[in-house]
Amino acid sequence: MTDSAITNILVCGIGGQGVMTATEILAEAAIAEGHDAKKTEVAGMAQRGGVVTSHLRFGPKVLSPQIAPGTVHVLLGFEAAESLRWSHYLKPGGLALVNDARMVPPVVELGLFSYPDDPIGQMRAAGINTVSFDAATIARDLGDLRLGNTVMLGAIADHLPFAADVLLHCVEARFARKGEAIVDLNRRAFAAGRAAAAQEAVTA
Amino acid sequence: MAAVMSAPARVPQSGRLLLSGNEAVARAVWESGCKVAAAYPGTPSTEILEALSIYPDIYAEWAVNEKVSMEVALGASMMGARAFCAMKHVGLNVAADPLMTLTLTGVVGGMVIAVADDVGMASSQNEQDSRFYARFAHLPVFEPADSQEAYDMVHAAYALSEKHQVPVILRLTARICHVKSVARVGERVAHEPAGFVKNAERWVMVPAHAKRRIPMMFERDAVLREESERSPLNVLEPGSDRRVGFVTSGPAYMHVREAFPDAPVLKLGMSHPLPLDKVKALAGMADTLVVVEEVEPIVENELRTAGFKVHGKDILPKIGELAPEVLTPAIDRLLNNEPPPPAVPAPAVFPRPPTLCASCPHMGIYYTLSQLKNIIVAGDIGCYTLGAGHPWNALDTTICMGAAVTVAHGMDKGRGEVDKNKKILAVMGDSTFMHMGMQGLLDATYNNSNITFLLLDNGTVGMTGGQNTPANGRDIRGNPAPRIDFRKLVEALGVKPERVREVDPYEMPNLFKVIREETKIEEVSVIIAYRPCVLIDEFKAMRAYYVDEDKCTGCSNCLDVGCPAIHVTRREMAVKPSGREVELTFVNIDPIACTGCGMCVKPCAPDAILQPDAPRIVAKLTPI
Numbered sequence: 058m059t060d061s062a063i064t065n066i067l068v069c070g071i072g073g074q075g076v077m078t079a080t081e082i083l084a085e086a087a088i089a090e091g092h093d094a095k096k097t098e099v100a101g102m103a104q105r106g107g108v109v110t111s112h113l114r115f116g117p118k119v120l121s122p123q124i125a126p127g128t129v130h131v132l133l134g135f136e137a138a139e140s141l142r143w144s145h146y147l148k149p150g151g152l153a154l155v156n157d158a159r160m161v162p163p164v165v166e167l168g169l170f171s172y173p174d175d176p177i178g179q180m181r182a183a184g185i186n187t188v189s190f191d192a193a194t195i196a197r198d199l200g201d202l203r204l205g206n207t208v209m210l211g212a213i214a215d216h217l218p219f220a221a222d223v224l225l226h227c228v229e230a231r232f233a234r235k236g237e238a239i240v241d242l243n244r245r246a247f248a249a250g251r252a253a254a255a256q257e258a259v260t261a
Numbered sequence: 262m263a264a265v266m267s268a269p270a271r272v273p274q275s276g277r278l279l280l281s282g283n284e285a286v287a288r289a290v291w292e293s294g295c296k297v298a299a300a301y302p303g304t305p306s307t308e309i310l311e312a313l314s315i316y317p318d319i320y321a322e323w324a325v326n327e328k329v330s331m332e333v334a335l336g337a338s339m340m341g342a343r344a345f346c347a348m349k350h351v352g353l354n355v356a357a358d359p360l361m362t363l364t365l366t367g368v369v370g371g372m373v374i375a376v377a378d379d380v381g382m383a384s385s386q387n388e389q390d391s392r393f394y395a396r397f398a399h400l401p402v403f404e405p406a407d408s409q410e411a412y413d414m415v416h417a418a419y420a421l422s423e424k425h426q427v428p429v430i431l432r433l434t435a436r437i438c439h440v441k442s443v444a445r446v447g448e449r450v451a452h453e454p455a456g457f458v459k460n461a462e463r464w465v466m467v468p469a470h471a472k473r474r475i476p477m478m479f480e481r482d483a484v485l486r487e488e489s490e491r492s493p494l495n496v497l498e499p500g501s502d503r504r505v506g507f508v509t510s511g512p513a514y515m516h517v518r519e520a521f522p523d524a525p526v527l528k529l530g531m532s533h534p535l536p537l538d539k540v541k542a543l544a545g546m547a548d549t550l551v552v553v554e555e556v557e558p559i560v561e562n563e564l565r566t567a568g569f570k571v572h573g574k575d576i577l578p579k580i581g582e583l584a585p586e587v588l589t590p591a592i593d594r595l596l597n598n599e600p601p602p603p604a605v606p607a608p609a610v611f612p613r614p615p616t617l618c619a620s621c622p623h624m625g626i627y628y629t630l631s632q633l634k635n636i637i638v639a640g641d642i643g644c645y646t647l648g649a650g651h652p653w654n655a656l657d658t659t660i661c662m663g664a665a666v667t668v669a670h671g672m673d674k675g676r677g678e679v680d681k682n683k684k685i686l687a688v689m690g691d692s693t694f695m696h697m698g699m700q701g702l703l704d705a706t707y708n709n710s711n712i713t714f715l716l717l718d719n720g721t722v723g724m725t726g727g728q729n730t731p732a733n734g735r736d737i738r739g740n741p742a743p744r745i746d747f748r749k750l751v752e753a754l755g756v757k758p759e760r761v762r763e764v765d766p767y768e769m770p771n772l773f774k775v776i777r778e779e780t781k782i783e784e785v786s787v788i789i790a791y792r793p794c795v796l797i798d799e800f801k802a803m804r805a806y807y808v809d810e811d812k813c814t815g816c817s818n819c820l821d822v823g824c825p826a827i828h829v830t831r832r833e834m835a836v837k838p839s840g841r842e843v844e845l846t847f848v849n850i851d852p853i854a855c856t857g858c859g860m861c862v863k864p865c866a867p868d869a870i871l872q873p874d875a876p877r878i879v880a881k882l883t884p885i
Contacts, residue, residue, distance in 0.1 A: 084279055093443060095441070097439060105616055106618070107615035121515045122440045125604075162616065163823055164612065164651050165611055166827065171611065172611060183608075
């Protein structure tokens, strides 16, 4: 199997942000498109505010579930410094889609370590094609912070090797049993995420 | 012929499903007609029993520890029922006692023991390789490489188990348990237990009987070796690049196939006993053999003993997970090839260790312990192990489940002159106490120990995601179950009623006072601190607090509580009246993350932390 046949997506963030769920929905979309897919993460203690990464690989046939550094096509970052932390996983020419939220952990507040001044700027300075947006504000404007996850999925929807609607349908299916109102909210969050990533891609 | 039962609505239908390895194991255990399944939660195995508990027609339980789960499964198997138990790698240490004897009795109903090794140590105190136990106990081992294989191997394991009346170890690793991949699944086939057959020579393992069973175990080894040679799970894959042939198993197989698509490979699905004839066949296909296994060189050493010339851990890492990018440079060096250029280095970013949740009752405990001098704190396994981290640094030891109280007891007995004034404490959670802590407390009371035992009752197994336990009175499916009374329990274990204190961990001043009192008394005291874990239904979020900026003096005492909802807004240098320069740290509270426990209010000297419509704090200044 040649590398080019496999798409590698790395989703990163912090325990509790919904990284694993977002990646699972991406995996469902890939499978709906007829791909083989593997999704993996380190869980366990990570759910206590620690670092979380979720690897998604899909294509005709996926062997190793782990993505090697330097081979990621799209990095979907739920937090600014976490996106920087994993940016070396991107392949040359890869794309970073980053929620610019800064989530500062206790070890930084205690003064033991410092949070980078401008993690997204650092990524751009390293030559990484980085699109950033404020997923939390978009979600809050739609009425519920929890929609941030769907905003993130909207942001990646136009950067997959299949139509955005495939992913949208998987998001809708995920919320179907919560009623049409919730499905509609998520539809709007998805559209807003798409628009934000497109807007930023133009201005970046 | 067995009846085929249909799956109810909540159970995923048969077909192609995106399943984690744990979910795939659960599915196959259910389909196999297993009647009894038991486990104690432990990363990365926890989700197997969680997934099983949604299936009907199967008895599933959270056992209090892994030894118990294995014995429950064995009892069911003796009745002729198919049985299952699951545990993390260190859980098998706890269950090693029944393991070493059930290999002599054997089983009747098929029995599968799933053991999940935390390779890479995401959430464990060591990285032991469970395959050693299979050698120790003369048991066959199956090692799946993805969810489909995990599913298929459970079915194959039940068949092998019943054919040879031997339990089968299903060896998983974190990279099987927590990887989701597509698996094709089927339907449940019921398996009616044959019934218990009394047979003291088989089931009563006194020396005379055990002596007759041991030769049978050795005979079984030979039979299982033949099974391994024939097993379709041990696949010889020819390849066009004969420079290196690989012997590999589990997730390492996928990495080998990814990195060396043209190499000949012997994939070990049944990795114990080893199919030596198949290894011989592989040796004929390649110039050099390399064993790629996680984590110890077990197969490698056995192949050397059998006379094969192999490489393995001489060129590969002895700890942690393998991956294609780990294998490729090692093989390049072996073949004297130029290794690929190193990848782009990782950017330097601050560490983000796991931490306690906002409103976690353990914060009150560790804040208080961090304020006490001249103490030694023996810790244990659970969320509260995080008390060893910042800002508390309030935990001095962690060994294994239940060791806090016994290590503390040994410290008390072993103390010399230099430590005679130290107060020795043990800290343990409710679930760990029931798992393996009760005996240690009994030992401490029986032997007149001088320790203070903090029993942190948060009503759940927190670290693994909030599973039910006897401490919250709900079973695995959420049905009511007897709720343990810890006061009565510790009194029954020999603690004097007046030495049992019950406290609220949110009330830190009182907690401080009680710890001070009990550590002064030279006998076993138990301080039971109850507050529900924030992950369980009993926890009710309260109104968020905020910081009155006009009142905040920048003392940063609140940060010592360690709450992730408190954030620094600015730091500035100031000169005290004494002339000393100090850094002031001003804070706010994230109103979304804060759930209103109020623990940060206590150390706030200027009373700057308030609830939205709480009265301004003037009351305590007003004489009554």
